Amino acid sequence: MKETNTKKLTLFALTWPIFIEVLLHMLMGNADILMLSQYSDDSVAAVGVANQILFMLIVMFGFIATGTTILVAQYLGSKNREIAAEVTVVSIGANLIFSVAISMLVFLFSSKLLLLMDLPPELLTEADSYLKIVGIFSFVQALVITMGATIRSYGFTRDAMYVTIGMNIINVIGNYLFIFGPFGIPVLGVEGVAISTVTSRALGLIVITILLFKRIEEPLPFKKMFRLPVSHLKNLLKIGIPSAGEHLSYNTSQIVITYFIVMIGTEALTTKVYAQSLMMFIFLFSVAISQGTQIMIGHQIGAGKVEEAYKRCIKSLRLAILISILTAIPIAFFSDTLLGFFTDNPDIIALGGTLILFTVILEPGRSFNLVVINALRAAGDVRFPVYIGILSMWGVSVTVSYVLGIHFGFGLVGVWIAMILDEWLRGIIMLYRWKSRIWVTKSFVHDKAS
Template sequence: MSDALLAHRPRLNPIAGPILGEFLLTLTVAFAGLWLASHESDAAGGAFGMVAQMQETMYVVFRVLAIGLGVVITQALGGGQVDAARRTALGALGASTWAGLLVVASLLIGDDWALEALNAPDEVKTLAGPFLMLLAPAMLLDAYNLSMAAILRAHLHVKESLRVMVVMHVTHLVLAFVLMRGIGGWDGWGLNGYAVAMIVSRAIGLVLHLALWKRLMRLEPTPRDWVVVHWRLVRPVLWIGGPGAVVEVVYRAMFMVSLASTARLGVEALATHAYTLQILKYVLLVSNSIGWATEIMVGRMVGAGELKKADALVRKGVRNGLLASGGLALMCALAAPWLMHAFTKDPAIVHSAQVLLWLSVLLETGRVFNLVLNGALRATGDAIFPAVSCIASLLLVLGLGSFWMGRWFGLPGIWLVYASDEWIRGMLILWRWLKRGWLAQARSTQRRVRGSAS
């Protein structure tokens, strides 16, 4: 779809569809890994889920780059600054290298401390420690893949980005099945096989991304691009991605408090938590893809000065997200007895997860506002307000609330806290959008883009 057509008839589906495919592939591999781990034991399933949450916490560093890159490049392209977009893309590689090395070092040095802080049961800790160590190298490769994919999507090469993800994740899935379960007389490596498969698949993804950069955007990184951080180019990226990353850091920290509260309830509760969250990831991926597509389109519209069209598109994105996530959450709650049998036959876990999935109808509809509106506000340049306004809810509701509600009401109490936090934060940023608090930032961004072009 051409930029001219997008300017006159902005549509979310052509952008959101391929992004949805990427998210679906990512979740399917994680779902398969959890399924394979759960068939070893509930302890292995709990270890997989706990490590997955630790990974998500570390991915915050990469999202600073991916989020900021997407916004800065879409704004530049919307304003016709192709050369500036190219320079920013190349400048992101050095930043990705150092961000990836920082995460790898954190995982290798702090794994034992993190598992202790999360109250991991001994049988979970024994499995999670080696698994986490093996995942560390894959995280460095993911730093590159996430940044390079964000840049492809910002140039509207969403179908090509999807093709890379198909190859990468299918490779991961096939290798994980063989390396975890074994073949013939070989018993496999269990959880560690998933990590080895991830390393191989991410290396393939990097090679494919480099080929697409060369073919579609005529970008060929030099050795210097991989190690040198060009702060003049990276500074606007950090300005956009930084506030969101602060929120993400606080969110992940408070979520870890809820995970520690869950672990205190025992292996059964930890496994239930992991299985339910894995199912819910499929629910949120639709509104998540709408949010990413909205951010890309709004960034371009702001760069081009199409502010009224941006407002209309955001409202449409929220509406579509509510319908999609609400409907999917309801379907999952109704199908809970059958869905949970994919992971466990324990009737107590199945019953507990069913209760959580019914509560998740409330959780997922509240989450829509955060997924769609946060990205839209960032794309206008209004990155500070959503960050500052959400921190109190994260600390007091998600963090403190999880600690006490988990003690008083168990897992259902923790789930009610999740829903309350999403709705409080969502209503704050909805108020910001409806009251046009973002307009001043959008106009300032537009002036900056035009000034850079002159």
């Protein structure tokens, strides 16, 4: 088993299942949007705003999962497999307690959270219904994320992919049943989409739990959970909290920008949702490459192979930039046709096409951040990306979005220009950080050993 795991750690072997998994995660979200678009454009806008809050929850749940990915990979690289199993148990327990508490808060205060975003009154009822149903069960997604992170760090990226395939199929079937109402099934619209989302995640949790126990050869010490070293939780938080800070800053800034877009109008909000749905298919390659790279660099850092880790990041970055450009150009060329699958509103299609054209410039910049920031995290350098991220997201993305989009009246085009400036500025700074090799001294495994 150990020898097999070592051989699996090539970028292609790790990345292609992650690519399929991320693609299907995106398809799951887009299936909701595509099917709801046949039901109502207002429903699409309502779910889009509710999802902004839910995405923030996933980021909050993901901070422990991020720490799990890096610590497990580093301990496996240094052959400390028993400690890797201990970290797994601590991360699952911690995320369960945290996510249940957050799920309850979202359920109780869902309408207030939506009102904070100045949601139009006609969208509030549907958005609140969706947020309540998905929000109260969001702890299920937290556990799926944590267990998936562990399985991927052990090299079993295909297992996580298979689980996502199953969840995607169940979600699409549920959407079809509740939106179109075949066989006399009641048409539930947004509420039905929420029910199918929750059901698919619950079944996914059952399967990934079984795989976790099947794939990890060391016994997982759940019985000793409260007797395990506190240092595991501290290390998880040392990595996870700064990493979550960067993601939380990004998602919070996106909520503020969404608030600006709500000021422009419901049609602008719907256009943003459709355009970003297509953009996801451009940057998913970079997401997959960055996650595969993070696992590889974690193992390499744990094994003390610093030069291999350095070269791996640079090679992955070049690959991600190339693929993002080659993907963005044809999607921009056929944007009118692709947007036509979502809506027949000519104004939305025209503006959405312009935004996708700007995305050809945006996505290479995003590749810098996805790949290099994940590489820095894998090496233990987790705070610097947060500091730069907060400064750039709020100082550039949010500020310029308001100045160009609202003050000067450029609307969504101004928002997209702000996003381009933010991604490229952060990306270039992150690359300079990686080339400085400051991260060499920040490995958690070697800190402990020393």
